[in-house]
Amino acid sequence: MNSFGMKLKFSTFGESHGTAIGCLLDGVPAGLKIDEEFIQSELDRRKPGKSEFETARKEDDKVEILSGVFEGLSTGTPIAMIIYNTNQKSKDYTNIKDVFRPGHADFTYFHKYGIRDYRGGGRSSARETAARVAAGAVAKLMLAELEIEVLSGISEVDGIKSEVYDYEKAKTSIIYALDPEKEQAQKDAILKAKSDHDSVGGVSRVLIKGAPKGLGQPLYYKLDGVLADAMMGINAVKAVEIGDGILSASTLGSKNNDAIRAGGFESNHSGGILGGISNGEDIVMNVYFKPTPSIFKEQHTVTTENEEVDFSLKGRHDPCVAVRGTVVCEAMAALVIADMLLLNMGSQMDRVTKYYK
Numbered sequence: 001m002n003s004f005g006m007k008l009k010f011s012t013f014g015e016s017h018g019t020a021i022g023c024l025l026d027g028v029p030a031g032l033k034i035d036e037e038f039i040q041s042e043l044d045r046r047k048p049g050k051s052e053f054e055t056a057r058k059e060d061d062k063v064e065i066l067s068g069v070f071e072g073l074s075t076g077t078p079i080a081m082i083i084y085n086t087n088q089k090s091k092d093y094t095n096i097k098d099v100f101r102p103g104h105a106d107f108t109y110f111h112k113y114g115i116r117d118y119r120g121g122g123r124s125s126a127r128e129t130a131a132r133v134a135a136g137a138v139a140k141l142m143l144a145e146l147e148i149e150v151l152s153g154i155s156e157v158d159g160i161k162s163e164v165y166d167y168e169k170a171k172t173s174i175i176y177a178l179d180p181e182k183e184q185a186q187k188d189a190i191l192k193a194k195s196d197h198d199s200v201g202g203v204s205r206v207l208i209k210g211a212p213k214g215l216g217q218p219l220y221y222k223l224d225g226v227l228a229d230a231m232m233g234i235n236a237v238k239a240v241e242i243g244d245g246i247l248s249a250s251t252l253g254s255k256n257n258d259a260i261r262a263g264g265f266e267s268n269h270s271g272g273i274l275g276g277i278s279n280g281e282d283i284v285m286n287v288y289f290k291p292t293p294s295i296f297k298e299q300h301t302v303t304t305e306n307e308e309v310d311f312s313l314k315g316r317h318d319p320c321v322a323v324r325g326t327v328v329c330e331a332m333a334a335l336v337i338a339d340m341l342l343l344n345m346g347s348q349m350d351r352v353t354k355y356y357k
């Protein structure tokens with residue numbers, strides 16, 4: 001499947017070393033001010049080659065809007081966006097033409113489709129996530145009109161955990177670090193792995209502020225379920241927690257429950273979601289990224305003919321995919337919330353009456 005969402009639906013196309021990647025976003029209400037500079041700035045946050053903490057591949061990731069926008073406003077018709085690939089070095093991948101990179105999707109894509117697009121991983125490459133960021137930027141513009149904000153940052157690298165979550169600080173950090181006190185150690189861990197020809201994992205913490213109560217479609221399109229699906233669908237994501245997540249399983253009900261007062265909840269262990277529906281509190285998620293599979297140490301693998309070989313990879317790869325991945329988490333979260341807002345509009349008769357009468 002290459003599409004996601006119900007009322008706000010997007011599809012992406014393209015592969016790492018093809019001509020272009022892009023998305024088709026359907027369901028954006030007419031009259032939304034489309035700020036192209038903002039969309040580009042979101043792509044710039046994700047684009048590779050900005051620092052030594054990322055792959056040295058340089059892509060401009062210039063986005064072009066092909067349809068669905070007239071005189072700066074959405075027209076209610078599908079918004080198509082395209083990003084041309086400009087920095088493919090397919091020959092970097094000739095040494096893995098017939099071998100599978102351990103940890104990558106090369107093995108499973110080959111066994112599923114019987115075709116080997118070895119150039120940068122083809123469609124399984126996270127290059128595709130640039131298209132999600134473009135779609136997510138439009139969703140963010142929609143959310144901004146309702147004063148809903150999606151923020152994120154890196155809360156952990158190689159087991160070095162943040163103790164504070166400063167989302168404003170994360171905006172200015174080259175690795176989007178949430179804790180200024182931990183940033184240097186986290187950077188050092190990335191550079192150490194890189195110089196060892198290895199890679200490290202990390203965690204993105206996502207915060208959705210200002211979401212109203214009532215978002216989420218029980219039982220089978222629950223807000224937490226769809227957010228988890230959206231996050232797990234991002235390359236290299238191995239786990240997602242909503243609120244206290246895994247910790248909730250080892251605590252008492254009396255500690256885990258968020259007591260309710262007239263002015264709201266006294267705590268937010270639930271991460272802003274109860275019964276699959278937003279409760280008006282901040283929505284909080286931890287998204288766990290594994291270490292980048294493409295590393296330069298010698299590894300055991302097999303060829304497409306199932307012959308065992310030892311090989312060392314060449315090319316340019318992110319030493320910690322969580323860093324750029326956090327921008328993708330924001331985009332996917334924004335798309336889910338925008339979809340849920342549109343879906344929720346018909347949930348009570350008086351809203352329907354108010355609209356039509």
Ligand code: FMN
Nearest residue numbers: 104105124125126235236293294317318321324325
């Ligand atoms: N994997 C690599 O091997 N090299 C990379 O440079 C790389 N960059 C990535 C950048 C981002 C923003 C993200 C989110 C992931 C990146 N990945 C990279 C991860 C792979 O795409 C991913 O691990 C692979 O498709 C296998 O899928 P899985 O890890 O979800 O099982």
